[in-house]
Amino acid sequence: DAKTTQPPSMDCAEGRAANLPCNHSTISGNEYVYWYRQIHSQGPQYIIHGLKNNETNEMASLIITEDRKSSTLILPHATLRDTAVYYCIVRVARLGGADGLTFGKGTHLIIQP
Amino acid sequence: GAGVSQSPRYKVAKRGQDVALRCDPISGHVSLFWYQQALGQGPEFLTYFQNEAQLDKSGLPSDRFFAERPEGSVSTLKIQRTQQEDSAVYLCASSLEGVSNQPQHFGDGTRLSIL
Numbered sequence A: 001d002a003k004t005t006q007p008p009s010m011d012c013a014e015g016r017a018a019n020l021p022c023n024h025s026t027i028s029g030n031e032y033v034y035w036y037r038q039i040h041s042q043g044p045q046y047i048i049h050g051l052k053n054n055e056t057n058e059m060a061s062l063i064i065t066e067d068r069k070s071s072t073l074i075l076p077h078a079t080l081r082d083t084a085v086y087y088c089i090v091r092v093a094r095l096g097g098a099d100g101l102t103f104g105k106g107t108h109l110i111i112q113p
Numbered sequence B: 001g002a003g004v005s006q007s008p009r010y011k012v013a014k015r016g017q018d019v020a021l022r023c024d025p026i027s028g029h030v031s032l033f034w035y036q037q038a039l040g041q042g043p044e045f046l047t048y049f050q051n052e053a054q055l056d057k058s059g060l061p062s063d064r065f066f067a068e069r070p071e072g073s074v075s076t077l078k079i080q081r082t083q084q085e086d087s088a089v090y091l092c093a094s095s096l097e098g099v100s101n102q103p104q105h106f107g108d109g110t111r112l113s114i115l
Helices: none
Strands: A009-013 A018-023 A031-038 A045-050 A061-064 A070-075 A084-092 A107-112 B005-007 B010-013 B019-024 B031-037 B044-050 B053-056 B065-068 B075-079 B088-095 B110-114
Touching: A009 A018, A018 A031, A018 A084, A018 A107, A031 A061, A045 A061, A045 A070, A070 A084, B005 B088, B010 B019, B019 B110, B031 B075, B044 B065, B044 B075, B075 B088
Parallel strands: A009 A107, B010 B110
Antiparallel strands: A018 A070, A031 A045, A031 A084, A061 A070, A084 A107, B005 B019, B019 B075, B031 B044, B031 B088, B044 B053, B065 B075, B088 B110
């Protein structure tokens, strides 16, 4: 799976949009971009994933650049409960079996009141 | 509905003891994964099951680690002759199908401390 690069930490004011960047310049055509987050003392929580197109769900939006070498996770109205470590993961899509996720160090997002 | 359930939530053992950690995946989920998370680090993959078949155990750190899922549902991760470096949070995840573009859903883990 391609390597990802994320800033180690970010701050965001409560109520504002949080934009978390991720670089994955070696991504292949059959690799998805996944985002998970981990709140202290809990297991990772799936947020969203995409291949080429931008995606939106009830939690967040995922913007993938046209060349697919980077992406941005957007939390539209951050709350204090969004304070967590956010992981950007690139994962090969294949049939006939699944693969473990390769987590990096992630971005520690701190929402300020 | 119920998520992934892991037990015990905390486990303390003396060095050299054997431990068994349990994972109850989401009902009907075909794939099951185990991860190890050291303090301050991201989770690291240990092993993967598709139903009862263990298809990938490349991440198990030594032959003291053993996982099973005999009926394709509940899974147990066993660590024999525990050592201090085994202290970590052990996470279990499940996904609906046996393909890679399905999100994994995680339990809250078992925090293992080896004295």
